[in-house]
Amino acid sequence: MSKIAVMGYGTVGSGVVEVLLTNQASIAKRAGEAVDIKYVLDLRDFPGSVIEDRLIKDFDIIKNDPEIDIVVETMGGINPAYQFVKACLCEGKSVCTSNKELVAKYGPELLAIARKNNINFLFEASVGGGIPIIRPLNQSLTADEIEEITGILNGTTNYILTKMRDEGSDFSDVLHKAQELGYAERNPEADIEGYDACRKIAILTSLAYGQQVDFEDIYTEGITKITAEDFKYAAKINATVKLFGTSKMVNGKVLAMVAPVMIKSTHPLYSVDDVFNGIYVRGNMLGEVMFYGKGAGKLPTASAVVADVVDAVKHKGKSIMTIWSEEKQEILPFDEAEHRFFVRIKDSEGIIEKAEAVFGKLEMIDAGIEGEHAFITEIMTEKEYREAAGRIQGIISMIRTDF
Numbered sequence: 561m562s563k564i565a566v567m568g569y570g571t572v573g574s575g576v577v578e579v580l581l582t583n584q585a586s587i588a589k590r591a592g593e594a595v596d597i598k599y600v601l602d603l604r605d606f607p608g609s610v611i612e613d614r615l616i617k618d619f620d621i622i623k624n625d626p627e628i629d630i631v632v633e634t635m636g637g638i639n640p641a642y643q644f645v646k647a648c649l650c651e652g653k654s655v656c657t658s659n660k661e662l663v664a665k666y667g668p669e670l671l672a673i674a675r676k677n678n679i680n681f682l683f684e685a686s687v688g689g690g691i692p693i694i695r696p697l698n699q700s701l702t703a704d705e706i707e708e709i710t711g712i713l714n715g716t717t718n719y720i721l722t723k724m725r726d727e728g729s730d731f732s733d734v735l736h737k738a739q740e741l742g743y744a745e746r747n748p749e750a751d752i753e754g755y756d757a758c759r760k761i762a763i764l765t766s767l768a769y770g771q772q773v774d775f776e777d778i779y780t781e782g783i784t785k786i787t788a789e790d791f792k793y794a795a796k797i798n799a800t801v802k803l804f805g806t807s808k809m810v811n812g813k814v815l816a817m818v819a820p821v822m823i824k825s826t827h828p829l830y831s832v833d834d835v836f837n838g839i840y841v842r843g844n845m846l847g848e849v850m851f852y853g854k855g856a857g858k859l860p861t862a863s864a865v866v867a868d869v870v871d872a873v874k875h876k877g878k879s880i881m882t883i884w885s886e887e888k889q890e891i892l893p894f895d896e897a898e899h900r901f902f903v904r905i906k907d908s909e910g911i912i913e914k915a916e917a918v919f920g921k922l923e924m925i926d927a928g929i930e931g932e933h934a935f936i937t938e939i940m941t942e943k944e945y946r947e948a949a950g951r952i953q954g955i956i957s958m959i960r961t962d963f
Contacts, residue, residue, distance in 0.1 A: 562591070562873045565599040565622040567644060568635035569611065572658050572685070573600070575862030576632055577611055580869075587866065591873040598628060623647050630872045632865060633657040642666055649673040649681060654876075656868035658685035658861055664759040664775050667766065668886040675879045682868035682880070687713070687760045690860025691853040692867075693839050697767045698882055704843030706768040710806045713760040715835035715855050716744045716751040717783050717803045721820075722833040725791045725800055731784060743835055753782035754803065754818040761805030764839075765816050767882070768807065771889035773816060779894045781819040785957060790822075792927040793902070793934045798825045801959060802832070813892040822902050822961045895943035899960040904934045906954035918948040932956060 566573050580587060580597060588594040599622055600611040619640075622628055631648045633655055635641045641662050645655050649670060657663065662670075663686045674681040684694045688711075697706075712718050716738060723734040735752065738744035750756045755775075762775035783803050794800050799822050807816040823830055828850055832838035837855030842848050854860045871880065903919070905911060912933060916922055922935040937945070949955055 561594045561596055562630055562876075563596050563598040563627045564630040564632060564869065565601060565625075565628050566597060566632045566634065567601040567619070567622070567641075568633065569600050569602040569604070569606065569615075570634065570636070571858050572861050572865065573602075573632070573634035575858040576634060576865050576869075579859065579862045579866045581610065583866075587870060591870045593873060595869060595873060598625070619644055619647075623651055628653055629876065630654045630656065630869060632869065633659055633662070634865065635659070637661060638665065645670060645681075646673065649677065649679065652677050652679055654680040654682070654872040656682045656865055656872060658683070658865050660686040660756070660759045660763065662686075664762045667763065668772050668884050671882055671884055672886070678877055678879050680872050680875060680880050682871060683763075684868050685861045685864035687763055688837055688839060688851065688853070688864075689715075689855040689857060690864050691837060691839065691851050691855055692864070693764065693851050694767065695871075696851070697764070697841075698880070701841065701843055701846065701849075704845045706809070706841065706843055708806070708808045708842040709761070709764050709768055709839065710804055710829065711757075711761065711764070711839035712802055712829055712832050712837050713757040713805045713839070713855065714751055714754075714803060715837055716748065717754075717757070718832065718837070719743050719835045720752070721783060721786065721801055721803065724786065724788055725794075728788050728791070730788055731786060752784055754780045757803060757805040758818045761807055761816060761818060764805075765807035765814060766884050766889065769809070769814060769889050770883040771885050771887050773807075773814065773889045773891065777816075777891050779817040779819070779897075781817075783820055786820055786959070787957070789904070789927070789929055790902075790957070790959060792929065793904070793925050794822055796925050796927050799823060799961075799963070800825075800830060802829060804829075804962075810892050810897075813890050815892040815894075815897050817894065817897065820959050822959050822963075824963045827962060895941060897942050898939050899942070899945075900939055900963070901937045901945050902934065902959045902961055903937065903949075904932055904956040904958075905952070906956060907931050907933055908954060911954065914952055918951045936961060
C-alpha cells in the first residue's frame with residue numbers, strides 16, 4: 561500500500577481526494593497496490609468533511625513521516641509550495657503537482673533532485689488540466705523532432721473571445737459575465753493579460769526542446785484590446801480570433817509568444833470554443849496531432865494529478881526520464897518573428913495610398929464599419945511592422961494572423 565499526503569485542500573486538492581476515494585478500486589488495480597490518503601495539509605478547518613480525521617496544519621509531519629512516499633501539491637503559487645516540494649523531494653518522496661507557476665520557474669531544478677534520489681516529480685496537470693500533453697511529449701512523441709506547439713491554453717480567455725464573436729459583445733461585458741459564472745477570477749489579470757498561458761507554453765517549450773525557457777523571456781500580449789469590431793472583420797474572411805501560446809523552431813532558435821491571433825476556419829484550433837482548450841503539435845515525422853478537452857476545472861485537473869500518482873506508485877525507486885535541463889534555450893529575438901498583420905486604421909484622405917507606401921501590398925477587408933478601413937499586410941517581421949506603423953497616423957489596432 562502506498563500512503564500519500566495532499567498539500568492544499570482547495571478546488572483541485574479536494575478533487576484529488578474525491579477521485580482517489582471514488583475510484584479507489586480501479587486506481588489500486590492500475591497502480592498495482594492500494595493508494596491511501598494519510599494526511600491532508602491545510603491551514604483551514606473542514607468540520608464534517610471526509611478528510612477531517614486526516615487534516616494537519618504542520619508540514620513537518622509529512623516531511624518526517626517515512627510512511628509517506630508520494631506527496632500531492634495543489635497549493636498553488638510559489639511560496640511555500642517551492643520550499644515544501646523541494647523538501648519532500650530531498651527526503652525521497654515523489655511529488656505530483658498541478659502548479660504551473662512552480663513548474664515553469666523551478667521545473668528543471670526539481671526534476672534534477674528527483675533524478676538524483678530515484679524518485680519522480682510529475683506535473684501533467686500543470687498545463688492542460690485534464691488534457692494529457694506532458695506524458696505524450698515525454699513518451700509518445702520522443703521519436704519526433706517537434707517543429708511547433710500551438711495551444712489555446714486558457715479557458716477563461718477562450719470563453720470571452722467565443723462570446724464576443726457569437727454575441728457581438730464588448731470585452732468588458734463578457735468578462736463581467738464570465739466572472740458571474742465563475743469562469744474568471746475577481747482579479748482576472750493572469751488570464752486576460754496572457755500570463756497563465758505564458759507559463760504553460762514555457763513549460764511545453766522547455767519539454768519539447770529539452771532546455772529551460774523562462775516565461776519572462778516570452779513575448780506576452782493579452783486580449784484586453786480585442787473588440788467586437790475585430791470579429792466583424794474576421795467574419796468577412798471566414799476567420800476568428802483566438803489567444804494562442806505558440807512555440808516554433810525557426811532556424812535553430814525557438815520563437816515563443818502569447819498573443820491574440822486571427823485564424824481561418826481551416827486551422828485545426830478554429831473550432832475550439834468556450835472554456836475548452838486545444839493543443840496542436842507538429843512533428844517532423846508524425847505530422848500534426850491535436851489534444852482537446854477541458855483545460856481546467858476541479859475533476860478534470862484532479863484526474864490528471866491522480867494519473868501522476870498512479871505513475872509514481874508504478875515507478876517506485878525508478879525515475880521516469882524527463883529531458884529538461886537548466887541550460888537556457890536560445891530564443892529568437894521577437895523583432896525577427898514574421899507574420900501577416902491585420903490592421904485597422906482611421907479613414908482620412910489618401911490613407912490607403914499612404915498605407916500601401918509603408919506596408920506594401922494590402923489585402924483590404926470591408927465590414928461596413930464607418931470611419932475606418934482594415935487590411936492585412938504581406939508577411940513582414942515584427943520590427944518591420946513597428947517601423948512601418950510608426951510612419952503613418954491613425955492606426956486603431958493590430959492583430960497578428962496565422963494565414
